[in-house]
Amino acid sequence: MIKADPFKKTPIAELAPDVRNKCFEEVVLGYTLDEAIAESQRCLDCKQQFCVAGCPVNVDIPGFIRHIKTGDIEKAYGVLTHDNALPAICGRVCPQESQCEGKCIRAKKGESVAIGRLERFTADYIEKNINFKTDKPERPAPIGIKAAVIGSGPAGLSCAVTLAKAGADVTIFEALHKIGGVLTYGIPEFRLPKSIVAKEQEKLEAYDVKIKTNTLIGKSYTLDQLKAQGFNRFFIGSGAGLPSFLGIEGENLMGVYSANEYLTRVNLMGAFKEDAITPIKHGKRVAVIGGGNVAMDAARTAKRLGAEEVTIVYRRSMNELPARLEEVHHAEEEGILFKTLHGPIEILGEKSAVAGLKCQMMRLSEKDASGRQRPVPIDDAYITVDCDTVIIAIGQTPNPLIPMTMKALDTTPKGCIVADDDTMETSVSGVYAGGDAVTGAATVIKAMGAGKQAAENMLKTL
Amino acid sequence: MYTIIRKDRIAGDVYSMTIEAPHVTTNAKAGQFVIIIVDESGERIPLTIANAEQESGELTLIFQAIGYSTKKLAALEAGDKLFAVLGPLGEAAPIEGFRKVLMIGGGVGIAPLYPQIKALYQAGAEVHAILGGRSAELVILRDECTQYTHELEVVTDDGSLGTKGLVTDALEAHLKSGEDFDLVVAIGPLRMMQAVVGVTKRYDVKTNVSLNPIMIDGTGMCGGCRVHVGGKMKFACVDGPDFDGHLVDFEELISRQGMYRTEEAHTCRLLEVKP
Ligand SMILES: Cc1cc2nc3c(=O)[nH]c(=O)nc-3n(C[C@H](O)[C@H](O)[C@H](O)COP(=O)(O)OP(=O)(O)OC[C@H]3O[C@@H](n4cnc5c(N)ncnc54)[C@H](O)[C@@H]3O)c2cc1C
Ligand SMILES: Cc1cc2nc3c(=O)[nH]c(=O)nc-3n(C[C@H](O)[C@H](O)[C@H](O)COP(=O)(O)OP(=O)(O)OC[C@H]3O[C@@H](n4cnc5c(N)ncnc54)[C@H](O)[C@@H]3O)c2cc1C
Ligand code: SF4
Ligand code: SF4
Ligand code: FES
Numbered sequence: 001m002i003k004a005d006p007f008k009k010t011p012i013a014e015l016a017p018d019v020r021n022k023c024f025e026e027v028v029l030g031y032t033l034d035e036a037i038a039e040s041q042r043c044l045d046c047k048q049q050f051c052v053a054g055c056p057v058n059v060d061i062p063g064f065i066r067h068i069k070t071g072d073i074e075k076a077y078g079v080l081t082h083d084n085a086l087p088a089i090c091g092r093v094c095p096q097e098s099q100c101e102g103k104c105i106r107a108k109k110g111e112s113v114a115i116g117r118l119e120r121f122t123a124d125y126i127e128k129n130i131n132f133k134t135d136k137p138e139r140p141a142p143i144g145i146k147a148a149v150i151g152s153g154p155a156g157l158s159c160a161v162t163l164a165k166a167g168a169d170v171t172i173f174e175a176l177h178k179i180g181g182v183l184t185y186g187i188p189e190f191r192l193p194k195s196i197v198a199k200e201q202e203k204l205e206a207y208d209v210k211i212k213t214n215t216l217i218g219k220s221y222t223l224d225q226l227k228a229q230g231f232n233r234f235f236i237g238s239g240a241g242l243p244s245f246l247g248i249e250g251e252n253l254m255g256v257y258s259a260n261e262y263l264t265r266v267n268l269m270g271a272f273k274e275d276a277i278t279p280i281k282h283g284k285r286v287a288v289i290g291g292g293n294v295a296m297d298a299a300r301t302a303k304r305l306g307a308e309e310v311t312i313v314y315r316r317s318m319n320e321l322p323a324r325l326e327e328v329h330h331a332e333e334e335g336i337l338f339k340t341l342h343g344p345i346e347i348l349g350e351k352s353a354v355a356g357l358k359c360q361m362m363r364l365s366e367k368d369a370s371g372r373q374r375p376v377p378i379d380d381a382y383i384t385v386d387c388d389t390v391i392i393a394i395g396q397t398p399n400p401l402i403p404m405t406m407k408a409l410d411t412t413p414k415g416c417i418v419a420d421d422d423t424m425e426t427s428v429s430g431v432y433a434g435g436d437a438v439t440g441a442a443t444v445i446k447a448m449g450a451g452k453q454a455a456e457n458m459l460k461t462l
Numbered sequence: 463m464y465t466i467i468r469k470d471r472i473a474g475d476v477y478s479m480t481i482e483a484p485h486v487t488t489n490a491k492a493g494q495f496v497i498i499i500v501d502e503s504g505e506r507i508p509l510t511i512a513n514a515e516q517e518s519g520e521l522t523l524i525f526q527a528i529g530y531s532t533k534k535l536a537a538l539e540a541g542d543k544l545f546a547v548l549g550p551l552g553e554a555a556p557i558e559g560f561r562k563v564l565m566i567g568g569g570v571g572i573a574p575l576y577p578q579i580k581a582l583y584q585a586g587a588e589v590h591a592i593l594g595g596r597s598a599e600l601v602i603l604r605d606e607c608t609q610y611t612h613e614l615e616v617v618t619d620d621g622s623l624g625t626k627g628l629v630t631d632a633l634e635a636h637l638k639s640g641e642d643f644d645l646v647v648a649i650g651p652l653r654m655m656q657a658v659v660g661v662t663k664r665y666d667v668k669t670n671v672s673l674n675p676i677m678i679d680g681t682g683m684c685g686g687c688r689v690h691v692g693g694k695m696k697f698a699c700v701d702g703p704d705f706d707g708h709l710v711d712f713e714e715l716i717s718r719q720g721m722y723r724t725e726e727a728h729t730c731r732l733l734e735v736k737p
Binding site: 175176177185212213214215216219220221222225241242243245247251252253254255257258260261264265269270275276277278279281352399400401 | 506550681686720
């Protein structure tokens with residue numbers, strides 16, 4: 001028996017930093033059954049469940065952990081999936097420290113219960129034994145809903161599964177050649193193995209969800225044309241795929257990438273493989289601009305592609321980095337350098353290729369609208385980061401394609417689709433939306449929750 | 463899905479391929495393009511829609527087998543299937559409301575030019591065309607273009623067909639004589655489009671060019687296809703591919719086109735594919 005430390009999370013096995021920063025194997029290896037049971041004992045099964053309130057979809061956290069305590073993982077899985085359709089994914093990628101774990105009572109004195117790790121353990125433990133191809137779930141009788149789900153990111157996936165489980169006839173339309181959205185093209189293999197996303201596809205197929213890849217709604221078919229094909233409910237989960245650029249000199253030099261392009265080449269197109277057809281530049285010195293999950297993923301990917309030096313350039317300080325704590329910690333272990341309080345002002349070029357990144361030093365001033373201290377440039381304080389590749393990871397906004405081809409769809413000035421907070425219905429009756437397309441770049445769990453919520457409301461309209 | 467219905471070699475290493483793709487043909491317009499993937503491990507390659515039959519759902523592409531993926535594509539035959547066909551992508555070319563237009567195509571650029579020629583002709587414009595190539599064989603789609611133009615000239619580098627010279631010489635002759643076009647459309651190698659724009663700027667004639675930066679998704683997600691047009695950053699896959707040639711930063715585009723030259727030469731040597 002393993003005994004848990006009341007003040008510390010039960011340690012979890014990870015690949016050693018100098019091994020993993022050269023390969024794309026998953027970094028965190030997960031708990032064993034014994035470790036999970038030990039960690040579950042740390043949960044105090046509180047009356048006032050702050051942790052549940054911290055989870056965007058209010059997973060019954062003490063509820064599923066209670067079953068782990070008794071070793072009944074199947075029951076734990078049942079409780080978990082009642083609220084969360086993608087526990088294997090959320091356990092891996094949720095920013096737990098600012099959600100469930102951040103609110104856990106144990107975090108007041110020591111470390112919180114490792115809710116994410118337990119969630120991931122439960123999902124992996126059960127899902128490895130489910131074969132959706134052979135154990136086809138029973139399908140309820142048709143209910144007269146023929147739904148078109150646009151986009152196959154976490155929002156679309158959870159919407160589709162929720163509808164299909166209730167007996168709806170569901171078709172997913174996805175622009176890319178693989179489903180998963182950011183889970184497939186953005187988040188790297190070493191953080192979220194693609195076999196987990198493949199499992200989601202099997203689940204969809206088990207529920208007879210039709211998947212039409214290579215179909216860009218707004219171009220291949222408009223929503224009105226889908227209506228004419230007999231679809232009577234719509235969910236837009238088209239994400240926030242449009243990359244932002246800085247608008248500084250040198251952004252179109254050879255060797256400058258948006259993080260989306262860089263990660264898409266590697267994840268979706270497999271450019272990290274020896275025999276890949278899609279090329280990528282194997283930079284020796286790589287500068288990554290930004291401080292979120294996307295920046296961490298790009299930096300750690302560059303390192304794995306053989307870069308000698310990878311530097312994250314961020315305007316604020318280490319305390320304001322928006323990335324998950326675990327990613328920052330892993331990046332540091334893997335040898336990623338952090339140049340905080342530096343704002344890029346120009347990408348320097350030589351013969352049309354990147355030759356350096358000129359930055360201005362910053363200091364923190366009063367708090368801004370986001371509640372974080374605002375960075376202000378320091379006069380005449382410049383440095384140049386020596387680099388041959390620059391990756392821009394400063395954010396994404398919703399893709400304007402669907403609103404452009406559907407004028408009746410209301411959007412905010414920032415291009416987000418307007419949807420009702422409760423029903424997720426848009427300004428067009430029968431058309432629902434959720435995930436990053438509505439909120440702007442957010443999180444997997446929020447997108448998943450929105451997809452499910454929209455599906456439940458569509459079902460209510462029967 | 464995406465079954466190849468016909469494949470023909472139409473000149474040198476230029477092929478025409480017709481594919482079953484009703485999801486593309488339903489809304490396809492002249493000037494738009496598709497992204498295809500030959501097989502599961504393949505690259506995403508953009509190709510202009512040369513023809514789209516709405517009734518039958520037949521999509522025709524005309525392409526030059528110049529590198530790894532296009533050679534692999536050329537090696538397929540009728541009955542084979544493509545792994546992916548996504549489209550129609552990009553904005554349609556402006557077609558309505560033109561009186562007299564001059565269409566300039568260079569080499570395989572004639573393929574993407576042809577659907578615009580046809581559409582402008584059918585919209586009632588007086589269509590003049592200059593088709594150019596290194597030699598006679600490379601001036602593709604002559605018969606098809608003749609059918610939809612009021613006047614068609616051919617120029618070749620070596621004089622093996624039509625006038626010996628460059629498309630810009632023929633263009634200059636037209637403009638010098640005072641002919642009044644309300645639009646010039648030029649599609650071909652970047653250097654050719656740049657040269658055409660150089661001439662039409664002097665005569666102040668509106669000129670559209672079709673840009674072909676390296677693309678991945680084709681949906682506005684990666685930003686890899688970004689170009690500067692009139693000092694503004696545009697994504698060729700969603701804002702284009704046609705832009706006002708007078709505003710395009712050609713030098714930047716030409717350098718970005720060459721970004722993977724060394725990597726790609728490498729792939730080609732490793733994996734010889736013979737169509
Ligand atoms: C690199 C990276 C790392 C991240 N890391 C984390 C993390 O660790 N934790 C976390 O919680 N969140 C993370 N996020 C954010 C998270 O991935 C997103 O919030 C989430 O994926 C949004 O889900 P979605 O379903 O709304 O959209 P997306 O996942 O963006 O999926 C949208 C899908 O719709 C498709 N689509 C778009 N337009 C159309 C159309 N017109 N027709 C058909 N299909 C269309 C797109 O191709 C895409 O597949 C990360 C994001 C990135 C980019
Ligand atoms: C919007 C658009 C429409 C196009 N329409 C057509 C068409 O109708 N017919 C046709 O033959 N070609 C067209 N192209 C070009 C075609 O996409 C490229 O020839 C093809 O991607 C090359 O792939 P490859 O693997 O065979 O060659 P590679 O080995 O990848 O490259 C061979 C050479 O082509 C250059 N190249 C690579 N990618 C592109 C690209 N996306 N565009 C242009 N050059 C590239 C490389 O720098 C290299 O010098 C179009 C391109 C775009 C962006
Ligand atoms: S879904 Fe995310 S936030 Fe909710 S309990 Fe699980 S890990 Fe925590
Ligand atoms: S707050 Fe922490 S200790 Fe209390 S029930 Fe939630 S996870 Fe368990
Ligand atoms: S090809 Fe990716 S944005 Fe245009």
